[in-house]
Structures are given as C-alpha cells and as structure tokens.
Amino acid sequence: MRLAALVGGEAEIVGPEATLSDVAKVMEDRQVGAVAVVERSDLVGICTDRDLAMALGRACGPEDPVSICMTEAPDVVDPDVPVSEAAAWMLETGYRHLPVMADGELLGIIDVRDLLWALIDSA
Numbered sequence: 001m002r003l004a005a006l007v008g009g010e011a012e013i014v015g016p017e018a019t020l021s022d023v024a025k026v027m028e029d030r031q032v033g034a035v036a037v038v039e040r041s042d043l044v045g046i047c048t049d050r051d052l053a054m055a056l057g058r059a060c061g062p063e064d065p066v067s068i069c070m071t072e073a074p075d076v077v078d079p080d081v082p083v084s085e086a087a088a089w090m091l092e093t094g095y096r097h098l099p100v101m102a103d104g105e106l107l108g109i110i111d112v113r114d115l116l117w118a119l120i121d122s123a
Contacts, residue, residue: 001122003086004079006115007100007108013038014066016045020055021062023047034097034109037070043106045070048097076101077110083122087115 012026012035026035027049037045047070055069076099077086086098090112100107 001083001118002079003077003081003083003100003110004107006083006110006118007079009108011036011099011106011108013106014047015039016065016067016070018066019063020052020060020066020069023066024052024062027052032109033111035066036099036106036109037066038106043074043076043099043101045072046074046097046099046109047071050096074099078102079107083115083118086110087119090115 012030012032014023014026014035014037016037016039023035027033034046034048036043037047045067047066051069051071055064060068075095079100079102090096090098097109097111099109
C-alpha cells in the first residue's frame, strides 16, 4: 500500500500569523495532532501538539504566533512511498506527523496512527 491511499481530505492549515490559541482551537475542532503552516500556498512549517506543549513549557502565550514554535521547512513525503517505508522513516527520525506532497501541492498530513491502521489492515 502507498501513502496516496491514506490521504484524500484536505490538511488543516493556518497562516504563520495564527496564534497558538488559534492553532489549538483548530486541532481541537478537527481532532488532529498537527496543522500545516502555509504562506502564499507554500508549506512553510508544521505545528504539532508536541510543538504546542513545548511552547507552553517555554512560557509562550496563547497570543504568540505559531511561527515561534512550528517546525520550519518540514521534511515531506511523496504519496508514492510505501506505507512500510514511511513507517520505518518515522521510527528513525522520531516524527509522528508527515506532510504528504506531490508537485508542490499539500495532499494531507499522515500520522503514526494512520500508518498503524494501514499496516494492520494489510496484515
């Protein structure tokens, strides 16, 4: 199975000026653990639930911009990558979320749970 089978909806996106409170609200409303940070249709970062927690640990406030805690220029993965290869890469890197992009277009963000379900379903 390829990652293309796991993405199909739109990724949750915010702009770099979005506040940490805005990001937390999107994550809560959409029940996701990561949002893409997009500026002028370019992926400039990713903010995960872990990034938000670490920002709070650094005494950042809810009105601070997401740009202070996002991972800038995140690694991305192609939708043609096999699920098992993406899972191995996530184990090696410690990533829990990966943006999936093709031809400069963000197709979605996969997370560890997506990969686990795919691997279980294919077993």
